[in-house]
Amino acid sequence: MTDIRYTSEHEWVKLEGDIIWVGITDYARNALGDLVYVELPSVGRKVAKGDDFAVVESVKTAAEVYSPVAGEVVEVNGTLKDDADRIKKGLPEGWIAKIRISDPSELEALMDKEAYDRYVAGLG
């Protein structure tokens, strides 16, 4: 059973033991439009909660991707380098990076699907 959580910055987070997979939600992808480039973090990079660790470039603009929790980048999705639009596929192919979390209690601040859907609906 997969457990997916969401941030208010429109990242999705898939939990897998002490590792999280991070990607961006449909809402973010629709707002950005066609994606043309993704700047990935280096493996081993330590991130604090809220750090921008990747940049998603659409035709229109550049958007930072923020780390939902503190941790260490353990893997990046290299296939995005040549096909940024793959992010559009969402889970599971559209992941950007996997992060080993240092403090599991930080996950509690993330929204579940119902809460996130309500949050997005409220954005109008």
Next chain:
Amino acid sequence: MTEKETPLTGVHELLGARMGAFAGYRMPFFYLEGSLKEHQWVRTKAGLFDVSHMGQVYIQGRGAAEYLERLTPSSFRSKAPGRATYTVLTNEEGGIVDDLIVARLDERTFYAVINAGRKIKDIDWLKYHLPEGVSVTNLDSRALIALQGPAAERALIDALGYDVTDLSYMRLVEFGDIFVSRTGYTGEDGFELSIPEEKAEEIWYQLMLHDDVKPAGLVARDTLRLEMGYPLYGHDIDDVTSPVEAGLAWIVSRGNTGFIGAGRVLRELEEGAVRQRVGVRLLGKGVAREGCALLDKQGMRVGTLTSGGFSPELKSSIGMGYVDPQAAKPGTKVFVDIRGAGVEAVVVELPFVRSRTKPPQKAA
């Protein structure tokens, strides 16, 4: 702030467009297929753009041509009715108040299309310099639609029955109360239609329902104009940039030396400008954006990008900006500072992609 709407805002929403704010207007950024498909459609078929946010004005009166020659570096007295001219309004310092297209409708009437974000400024500027006997009228109740692409002519004939086969590039013809000019901002053959707002929806649908026509939004409009090296006001040109450094020296008419700001402009024509607008093509990975610094091999700053993005045609990032004269030569290697990383790039001649507008008719 509430954004203004165009006569077609409801249509875009109905079509599922992603809407966004541009120059105070709520405008379609892209429709369901996305801006890349729209861009390619314009380059191969025909795209339909709502550009009703742009300003439209009449400049009328006995001395209108002389007045326009005072406000712009172009010539107007010699222009026959139906001729359209791309030009700029210059300020006292030789900077650019706005860029615009001015078409002569008849002996005493000119019709101009100005930028959305400069409407208030331009109209104040035009009225401030108004001589006796000339008037400026804001055509607030007209919509503006652009139909752009190699299939535009065929679609216009099929959908509206307008015979535009003999209309040359940069010419305007009136079909009743609708102005059709062979102009655009995409580098493709195409037309811009000025339409009384109550007819805008009907004309939009008539064109859109043509097999070769799809709606296209402002994001595609931006990537299309970027590939052509066309400047965007407020980004690539502004109050401080002169037409010469902007690479628009060709609009300066030989016979016109009495326009506002002529001192600097004519001096720069003679001696060269202190910086030059150029095209930059990224060789490395990433997307160049407005504001990125341009560095030389030693890491010294040689310029700044004023526009940047992704070229769907070249499948790489391109940008435009101003550089010191020594870095302006095509082929010059530069580095674009993207979030602290110097990405390799090269200065190239504009446009990035060859224009396919209909060639202007040779003067007899």
